[in-house]
Amino acid sequence: QSALTQPATVSGSPGQSITISCTGTRSDVGGYDCVSWYQQHPGKAPKLMIYDVAKRPSGISDHFSGSKSGNTASLTISGLQTEDEADYYCCSYATGNTYIFGTGTKVTVL
């Protein structure tokens, strides 16, 4: 079970939109609508931002959105803010009743 593939870094200026990709296989991302995204600031626990591909938990800003096409899921941050600078991880439920996380993406606000 290899980690899902994410870009190592993504950057943007305040107000811009960025998209983070998360590529897996038919046994995980492509096979289930069970992709979630987590934000992690340095020294802090991860925080759920998106679940079931595109749903936002209560309290999460609508400038975070998720989508999926085939074996690739995406997280879009619209109107980038300085506080969005963090590490982001995707995660998918996978065949065999397990979960696989992505390699992680560092988002930098220029």
Add this chain to the structure above:
Amino acid sequence: EVQLVESGGGLVQPGGSLILSCAASGFTFSTYPMHWVRQAPGRGLEYVASILGDGSSTSYSNSVRGRFTISRDNSKNTLYLQMGSLRGEDTALYYCTRDLSSGFSFDYWGQGTLVSVSS
């Protein structure tokens, strides 16, 4: 307020054992599946294990299956992770997480407990 507080981490020699605990409060513990997720220093997140709310079913990642055991005591609102045959690559911050009620994601996380495996 949902709270998850892990404990039990520490330094252990390769081949040794350790038991992690996670005290839960602020929700009806027995109705939620629970999970352990770990993060090696400077590395990404890795799924470890899951258990259903009534403890009737468990699952594990390939990297820990046969060495770790997840369990829970719903009368004490506590989740456990028994770790055996520990290896250097098990060194990580271990997080206790709650399953989102609709499933397949982790909506609350503890602050983690650090396990270091070294001679």
